[in-house]
Amino acid sequence: MQKTIKLTVISNFLRLGVSLPQNVYSHLRKWLQYQKKLQSILFTQSIDQFNLQPESQSQDLQNRFFVTAHFGMYPLIIKYLSNIFPDRKIICLVGKQKSIQGIIQLTNNLELDVQYVEVGDSLMFFRKLIKLNKSGAVFLSLIDIPLGVSDKNEQWLPFLNGNIKVKTGLLKIAKKLKLPIRFIVSRYNLETNDVPITSNTVNDIDTIFGLFSKYVENEPYLWDKVMDIFKFYESSMQPGMFIPFKLEGNFFALDVSSHQVHRINEAFYNKICDLKASKKISSEHVEQCKKHINDQTNFNIQCAV
Numbered sequence: 001m002q003k004t005i006k007l008t009v010i011s012n013f014l015r016l017g018v019s020l021p022q023n024v025y026s027h028l029r030k031w032l033q034y035q036k037k038l039q040s041i042l043f044t045q046s047i048d049q050f051n052l053q054p055e056s057q058s059q060d061l062q063n064r065f066f067v068t069a070h071f072g073m074y075p076l077i078i079k080y081l082s083n084i085f086p087d088r089k090i091i092c093l094v095g096k097q098k099s100i101q102g103i104i105q106l107t108n109n110l111e112l113d114v115q116y117v118e119v120g121d122s123l124m125f126f127r128k129l130i131k132l133n134k135s136g137a138v139f140l141s142l143i144d145i146p147l148g149v150s151d152k153n154e155q156w157l158p159f160l161n162g163n164i165k166v167k168t169g170l171l172k173i174a175k176k177l178k179l180p181i182r183f184i185v186s187r188y189n190l191e192t193n194d195v196p197i198t199s200n201t202v203n204d205i206d207t208i209f210g211l212f213s214k215y216v217e218n219e220p221y222l223w224d225k226v227m228d229i230f231k232f233y234e235s236s237m238q239p240g241m242f243i244p245f246k247l248e249g250n251f252f253a254l255d256v257s258s259h260q261v262h263r264i265n266e267a268f269y270n271k272i273c274d275l276k277a278s279k280k281i282s283s284e285h286v287e288q289c290k291k292h293i294n295d296q297t298n299f300n301i302q303c304a305v
Contacts, residue, residue, distance in 0.1 A: 006032075007245055008227050011256045014305065015235035017161030018220040021305045030221035033190050038224065041075055042102030045109045050188075052080055053196045060084060060199055064133075065179035067141045067170065067202075069212055070224035072186040073195045075103050078140065080186070080197050082112045085138050090114045091129075093141045093173070100142065121169070126176060133177045140184075141170055157209050160217060162235040168205050183208050185215055188222055230259045240302030244272040256305070268297065276304035 010028050013019040019027050041047060050073060054060070061084055068077055081090055094100050094116050107114045115137075117128065133139075156163040174181045184199035202208050216223050241256040244264075251269035253262045264272075275289040293301050 003245070003247060005227055007243060007254055008230075010305065011243060011254055011259065012226050012229050013220055014241060014256050015161065015233070015237055015259075016216065016220065016226075016229070017235070017237065018217050021241075021303060024305060027221045030190060031226070034188060034221055035224075037188070037190075037193075038073065038075075041073070042106060045106055047076055047079060047106075047110070049193050050076060051192070051194045052076060052083070053194050054080060054084075055196055055198045056200075057084055059201070060182060060184070063180060063182040063201070064088075064137070065139045065174045065177065066182045066184045066199070067208065068184050068186075071212070071215060072188045072219075072222045074142075074186055074224070075106055076195055077184055077186050077197065078103070078107055078112060078114060079110060081138055081140060082110075082114075088113075089132070089135070089137045091132050091137045091139045092116045093119050093139060093170075095119055103142070119169075119173075126173075129173065129177060133179070139174075139177075139179070155205075156234075157206060159209055159213050159233065161237055162233060164209060164234075165232040166205055166209065171205060181208075183211055185212075187215070187219060238302070240300050241305060242272060242299070242301050242303070243305050244269050244276065253299075262299075268293075272301065272304045275301065 006028060009031055010024050013024050013027050014021065041050075060066075060081075066077075066081065068074055078090060078092065090113060092114060095118070100116070104116060115132075117125075117132075119125070129139075154165060154167055156165055158164075171181065181202050182199045183202045184197065186195050186197045188195055200207075200211055202211070216226075220226065235257060237257050239255070239257040243254040243256065245252055245254065246269070251264050251266050253264050253269070253272055254260075255262065271289070271293050275293060278289045290301060293299065
């Protein structure tokens, strides 16, 4: 995987506030393991190595509108719903995203009764959903955040160490269909290949993201979209945290709070690396390194990762 992606993931773990600098690389290693397994599903088109472990099947059977996020082994959620609703069509509400093609191919190969409907705000779109609803179909939203049907419904919600941009259009779809919403998540045990599936009945967007924040906080490495959060997340972390790195013989420093990359010279790079290593020596040495760097540059570096 590209070095720039790894750096972005590390930075985003820190921006979310789910990882201390000393263990952020542990989260990265788990995220890479998870990505390898997730991509293997879409590449091999096989889910035989995973063990579905539903934890709320009896409650799920009473519902027909499910919402999920790109967290855990989310492609297996369709298989789970097909298992408990063998005689119903699964309607996946999707957005315009390239990653959906692998999941579409997977469900075709598994011969699941699934229809993909692209979300829109036209009268024809709602009429189609109403007709499908009357047939008793089961709905699953595979739209990751921001989710919704139009930009008119954007709002910001508290999320971990900042605020996340979401849309409430999805809830309006469920309301029009008069269906309660079930927020469903498939996690993943990296060691055993077990896939626990849990869900909760939710009534509003605040509850959905309140629940989701707990999943991300506990297992941040299972969030597929953590590398894209700068598109829809504003962190409240204090500036001053930098990640030094080399790329193609050049030297750079990534400002975690602003997601900006600064090209620097080798001497400056070595000083930031010295600050990074000084955490293992003493707090006094850390302060000396910070003062030395900030006195000679216009960077306000407080921490190096």
